[in-house]
Amino acid sequence: MAAVRYACRDGWRLIVRHWGMSLLTIFTAMSVFFIIGASTLFVLNVRNIVSSLENQMTIQAYLKPKADVKAAEKAIKALPYVKETKLITKDMALERLRSRIGEQAKAVMLLGENPLPESIEIKVRKASDVAETARLLVAVPEIEDIVYAGRVAEKLTKVSGFVEKFSIVMLLVAIAASGVVLFNTIRISVYSREEEIGVMMMVGATSTYVTLPFVIQGFILGLTGAFFASLLLGGTYYAAVTRLKDMLPFIPFIESTKLTGKLAFMLICCGATVSLISSLMAVEKFIRKASKPL
Amino acid sequence: MEIKFSGVTKIFQPDIIALEDIYMQVEKGEFVYLVGETGSGKTTLMRCITREVIPTRGQISVGGNLLRKINRFDLALFRRDIGVVFQSFLLLPNLTAFENVAFVLEIMGLTPREITERASEVLKLVGIWRRRNLYPPQLSGGEQQRLAIARAIVNSPSLLIADEPTGNLDTHTADEIMQLILGINAAGTTVMMATHNQYLVDTYRHRVIEIHRGRIVRDEEQGRYEHHGSC
Structure with a gap:
């Protein structure tokens, strides 16, 4: 217990007495986690935009006259990839036509009754599922015709695949680069105390006793850096989204505070963990060196 | 020993x-x-x-x-x-004279009271009690030497190794x-x-x-x- 108390005190002492190095580490951690957070938000927004476009992709299945609507809906819902179905009655179809072409829609009523067929609007999970679902719909006996934007679906599928791969690569690169920068900063901070580590070992300190204050120091610095990065990220992100929404109102930006809160929590946890591991690795290296006899 | x-x-x-x-x-x-x-x-x-x-x-x-x-x-x-007085002192530069001596007792798991008593006693013995709150670089060569000796003897070692302690x-x-x-x-x-x-x-x-x-x-x-x- 006393050892933990001393370790906490020494960890804090390391931060305060090397305040220049501590500030540099906090600033580096803050920059690093700001970049990771910003990359994550960028990736999440791109995915959100692609996903909202995919959500707008629908297949219109026109039913045969006097077809059993319930049976058709049941058969469609049973198909894989189908996320949602909506029955468009004759009246609804007319209403839609009216909203599209205005009073000219009255022309269809000249025939006496509404000639528009009933249809089912189908939403699938991904744009890449559209073609396959359309192929399966052909086999449903109640369906007479199928209409969908084949080329758009195809292109959206490609974009979606690219965004998925790009976002993973981008995040991995950001995390790897940030990890290396933070690790090196902490290593420099520990390196400046290499001789101290050797002296501590010489007067009988165990590896754990020497390691703990450095690990606590790294933990506190990483945590603080990531905390400030989260604050900065939150502030700049919402300010940017407010402006972008004015300029690009048709793009659905992520505005959920719950999601950004989760991201901030993730960044802080990451900051503390990465710094802790970096300190541990850096100190362990010098401890091994100090305990190795000539 | x-x-x-x-x-x-x-x-x-x-x-x-x-x-x-x-x-x-x-x-x-x-x-x-x-x-x-x-x-x-x-x-x-x-x-x-x-x-x-x-x-x-x-x-x-x-x-x-x-x-x-x-x-x-x-x-x-x-x-x-073992108490060691190194030729180049090898004091911990970021700890005060008192903390340098106390460090050896801390790693041995002594209580804060015991540490204060023992470290104070040894610093008085080597004649640098008044300089206890200074950091090693702020001490003269002779004072650093005394501090190194204080650190080496504070744990009442069975063996004292001293490399040019009066150099x-x-x-x-x-x-x-x-x-x-x-x-x-x-x-x-x-x-x-x-x-x-x-x-x-x-x-x-x-x-x-x-x-x-x-x-x-x-x-x-x-x-x-x-x-x-x-x-």
């Missing part, structure tokens, strides 16, 4: 023979001067005792511990029972430090002290081991400081 060297040879790469075929036995409570010219191997011999250096050949046993086989944890425990001190202060070390020895601590100070060796007569080019060339009870080959 007794020390035993059996056929110890240390060769630093590529082919620098620092110690050659050393046989030596120091009994518990003994006081031994290590003399010899600079580069003769005194410091290497002492560093072998603290296991900073491991011999190329031969065995070293300190207090019954075979140093070649000791593991990392046991080495830490072993070092807690930076004037004759009067060197005498005071010597009295301090003799007092520690009188309390039962084995002392091995490397020195170039002829006055001290000739005044406070004890066993003298002279090393020349890595070999023991003289081992005398109640010896004098004499260079190998002189007279």
Whole structure:
């Protein structure tokens, strides 16, 4: 217990007495986690935009006259990839036509009754599922015709695949680069105390006793850096989204505070963990060196 | 704490023979001067005792511990029972004089009260109590030397290894430090002290081991400081 108390005190002492190095580490951690957070938000927004476009992709299945609507809906819902179905009655179809072409829609009523067929609007999970679902719909006996934007679906599928791969690569690169920068900063901070580590070992300190204050120091610095990065990220992100929404109102930006809160929590946890591991690795290296006899 | 060297040879790469075929036995409570010219191997011999250096050949046993086989944890425990005054002091620059001394007691798990009492007592003993809140770089060479001695004796070690402990001190202060070390020895601590100070060796007569080019060339009870080959 006393050892933990001393370790906490020494960890804090390391931060305060090397305040220049501590500030540099906090600033580096803050920059690093700001970049990771910003990359994550960028990736999440791109995915959100692609996903909202995919959500707008629908297949219109026109039913045969006097077809059993319930049976058709049941058969469609049973198909894989189908996320949602909506029955468009004759009246609804007319209403839609009216909203599209205005009073000219009255022309269809000249025939006496509404000639528009009933249809089912189908939403699938991904744009890449559209073609396959359309192929399966052909086999449903109640369906007479199928209409969908084949080329758009195809292109959206490609974009979606690219965004998925790009976002993973981008995040991995950001995390790897940030990890290396933070690790090196902490290593420099520990390196400046290499001789101290050797002296501590010489007067009988165990590896754990020497390691703990450095690990606590790294933990506190990483945590603080990531905390400030989260604050900065939150502030700049919402300010940017407010402006972008004015300029690009048709793009659905992520505005959920719950999601950004989760991201901030993730960044802080990451900051503390990465710094802790970096300190541990850096100190362990010098401890091994100090305990190795000539 | 007794020390035993059996056929110890240390060769630093590529082919620098620092110690050659050393046989030596120091009994518990003994006081031994290590003399010899600079580069003769005194410091290497002492560093072998603290296991900073491991011999190329031969065995070293300190207090019954075979140093070649000791593991990392046991080495830490072993070092807690040894006080070392390094030639270059090796104080912790970011700790005050008081904290430097207290550190040794903290790692031994003493209570804060015991630490304060013991560290204060030792700092008063070596005469730097008033400078306790200063950092090592703020102390003079002599004060750093005293602080290094205070750190080495604060845990009442069974063995005190001192490499030129009076090297930076004037004759009067060197005498005071010597009295301090003799007092520690009188309390039962084995002392091995490397020195170039002829006055001290000739005044406070004890066993003298002279090393020349890595070999023991003289081992005398109640010896004098004499260079190998002189007279």
